[in-house]
Amino acid sequence: MAQDRIDDGVLFATVRELGERIRARQLSPVALTEAYLDRLEKYGRKLGAVVTVTRDLALTEARAADKEIRAGKFRGPLHGIPYGAKDLLATRGIPTTWGAEPYRKQVFDYDATVIRKLREAGAILVAKLAMVELAGGFGYNQADASFTGPGRTPWNTRFWSGGSSTGPGAATAAGLVAFAIGSETSGSIITPAAYCGVSGLRPTYGRVSRHGAMALSWTLDKLGPMCRSAEDCGLVLSAIAGRDPQDASSAPRPFVFPAQPLQRRFRIGVIKDSAQGAQPAVRKNFELSLQALEKFCTITADVSFPDLPYGPVVSTVINAEGASAFRELLNSGRASQLRAANDRWGGYPGAMILAVDYLQAMRVRAKIKKALDDLYARFDALVAPSRSTVAYPLDETFEKAYPNSGGGPAVIPAGNIAGQPAISIPNGFGPHNLPTGIQFTGRVWSEPRLLAIAHAYQQATDWHRRRPKLA
Amino acid sequence: MSERRNRRQFGKEAVALAAGAVVAGTGSALGQDEQPKRDARTIALQALMDMVRARYGAHLSDEQLKRVRQKIASGLFMAEALKKTRLENGDEPDFVFQTD
Numbered sequence: 181m182a183q184d185r186i187d188d189g190v191l192f193a194t195v196r197e198l199g200e201r202i203r204a205r206q207l208s209p210v211a212l213t214e215a216y217l218d219r220l221e222k223y224g225r226k227l228g229a230v231v232t233v234t235r236d237l238a239l240t241e242a243r244a245a246d247k248e249i250r251a252g253k254f255r256g257p258l259h260g261i262p263y264g265a266k267d268l269l270a271t272r273g274i275p276t277t278w279g280a281e282p283y284r285k286q287v288f289d290y291d292a293t294v295i296r297k298l299r300e301a302g303a304i305l306v307a308k309l310a311m312v313e314l315a316g317g318f319g320y321n322q323a324d325a326s327f328t329g330p331g332r333t334p335w336n337t338r339f340w341s342g343g344s345s346t347g348p349g350a351a352t353a354a355g356l357v358a359f360a361i362g363s364e365t366s367g368s369i370i371t372p373a374a375y376c377g378v379s380g381l382r383p384t385y386g387r388v389s390r391h392g393a394m395a396l397s398w399t400l401d402k403l404g405p406m407c408r409s410a411e412d413c414g415l416v417l418s419a420i421a422g423r424d425p426q427d428a429s430s431a432p433r434p435f436v437f438p439a440q441p442l443q444r445r446f447r448i449g450v451i452k453d454s455a456q457g458a459q460p461a462v463r464k465n466f467e468l469s470l471q472a473l474e475k476f477c478t479i480t481a482d483v484s485f486p487d488l489p490y491g492p493v494v495s496t497v498i499n500a501e502g503a504s505a506f507r508e509l510l511n512s513g514r515a516s517q518l519r520a521a522n523d524r525w526g527g528y529p530g531a532m533i534l535a536v537d538y539l540q541a542m543r544v545r546a547k548i549k550k551a552l553d554d555l556y557a558r559f560d561a562l563v564a565p566s567r568s569t570v571a572y573p574l575d576e577t578f579e580k581a582y583p584n585s586g587g588g589p590a591v592i593p594a595g596n597i598a599g600q601p602a603i604s605i606p607n608g609f610g611p612h613n614l615p616t617g618i619q620f621t622g623r624v625w626s627e628p629r630l631l632a633i634a635h636a637y638q639q640a641t642d643w644h645r646r647r648p649k650l651a
Numbered sequence: 652m653s654e655r656r657n658r659r660q661f662g663k664e665a666v667a668l669a670a671g672a673v674v675a676g677t678g679s680a681l682g683q684d685e686q687p688k689r690d691a692r693t694i695a696l697q698a699l700m701d702m703v704r705a706r707y708g709a710h711l712s713d714e715q716l717k718r719v720r721q722k723i724a725s726g727l728f729m730a731e732a733l734k735k736t737r738l739e740n741g742d743e744p745d746f747v748f749q750t751d
Contacts, residue, residue: 319722399745399746488736489729489732489733489735489736491729492729492730492732492733493733495726495729496726496729496730496733499726510707510710511706511707513707513709513710515710516710522718524715525711525715525716525718525719526718526722528703528707528711528719529719529722529723529726531703531706531707532699532702532703532723532726533726533730534730537726537730537733539744540730540733540734540738541733542744542745542746543738543742543743543744543745544733544736544738545744545745546742546743546744546745547736547738547742549745
């Protein structure tokens with residue numbers, strides 16, 4: 181089969197493109213894996229993107245994939261495709277560190293369901309990718325919040341990759357993997373997708389099994405793909421979605437991708453004031469995106485977001501559930517080993533949330549879900565800038581980075597509280613050559629529709645094809 | 652009120668509560684019926700901090716305890732904000748207990 185030496189350009193191809201070449205036996209899974217492994221070794225640690233390069237496992241899986249494909253047994257579009265997993269996903273015999281010093285030597289004797297499903301799909305695990313310690317649950321306010329150091333966006337390595345899926349964002353953007361699996365409790369896929377200029381999908385809560393993934397917040401955590409295109413997100417989600425008896429919250433909902441084409445234009449609502457307070461480049465890119473969307477969407481401007489206490493609900497839930505999930509860590513005092521100063525004390529307040537206050541948050545949450553579902557029922561998607569700024573500089577705390585930007589409706593917390601899906605895709609660049617993103621948010625279980633809209637946008641634009649130059 | 656203004660408002664009041672600020676007859680904008688609420692918050696904050704010290708005091712420096720106090724104060728304000736959403740007896744929490 182195929183060429184032995186892989187051009188760097190190939191490593192930035194989409195999963196679909198790579199899969200087609202592998203199937204046509206124009207590309208060897210072994211050569212492709214070796215190329216990604218070499219690139220991970222060369223750039224992974226410089227970007228703060230890698231915890232463990234899984235070279236031996238990857239080459240074993242690559243050779244197995246190669247053998248099967250030569251024998252005509254093709255498992256699907258992910259067969260022979262190298263990927264990275266956020267280091268909160270259990271991988272048998274390989275450290276799973278949760279990005280945190282106290283768990284640096286932790287090794288599980290089983291694989292997370294997502295890892296197992298990707299193996300069954302023929303994908304090849306090349307790396308455990310860096311993350312903000314404990315997925316950011318203790319309130320970090322600085323980029324340097326992992327024992328691997330700060331994640332850096334490959335577009336300008338003086339700036340943060342975004343978190344908590346720092347490694348998946350950076351590695352995908354830098355062509356170190358063909359795709360990655362990230363996670364989101366409240367913002368941890370959407371933010372690095374925006375800051376690294378990749379396509380990141382937060383699925384509906386319950387779409388993907390959480391078995392074997394570190395829990396920060398049992399009722400908010402979601403696992404999702406981070407890729408170089410929306411279409412790739414659909415291909416990866418097809419492999420990892422589905423009911424799992426080992427995760428009672430996983431739903432027996434079929435995921436049909438691609439969706440049946442609509443016989444009408446998409447109906448998009450623009451969330452009112454979502455760009456107010458955004459940096460000028462973010463706002464300008466958002467407005468240009470709306471112009472591009474107008475070609476195939478019917479757009480309703482100024483859609484008011486319900487005025488509900490999203491911040492207090494999401495904070496109460498994350499803080500209480502996080503303090504419970506990490507109770508042993510807090511009791512032992514080992515939180516003092518965490519990297520970010522705020523994280524060393526930040527988990528303790530959650531342990532003091534009264535049960536009735538947590539329950540109040542969960543009761544209000546039900547009302548938020550209903551209000552948002554009523555709103556979203558009128559549209560295929562609501563759109564907003566993914567973030568109001570470009571990535572933060574590494575040497576400032578978050579509140580000091582862009583003090584004059586921000587505000588507007590709490591789109592990310594609201595969507596997470598309600599368990600709704602969202603996808604962030606790149607839509608341009610801002611200061612310091614840093615990417616900006618647009619997010620499409622939808623009703624629960626509407627991933628096929630969101631992916632169709634994002635895919636159509638990417639067929640009309642080429643932001644997702646841009647590549648960072650790495651030194 | 653935008654999310655950002657909410658956060659700023661919480662932040663200011665939480666800092667004041669955490670610092671033990673008492674506003675009583677100072678001519679501030681607070682009315683008399685705000686006083687019992689403030690005292691209740693202060694009492695709650697103190698009780699929670701006593702528990703933090705008892706359970707975790709060995710793991711936290713004085714500076715960290717101060718930060719913990721501020722965050723708990725902020726949490727108490729958030730809890731009060733959540734009480735403003737009207738709930739009926741039949742409004743259940745958004746999870747379901749099931750037997751197998």
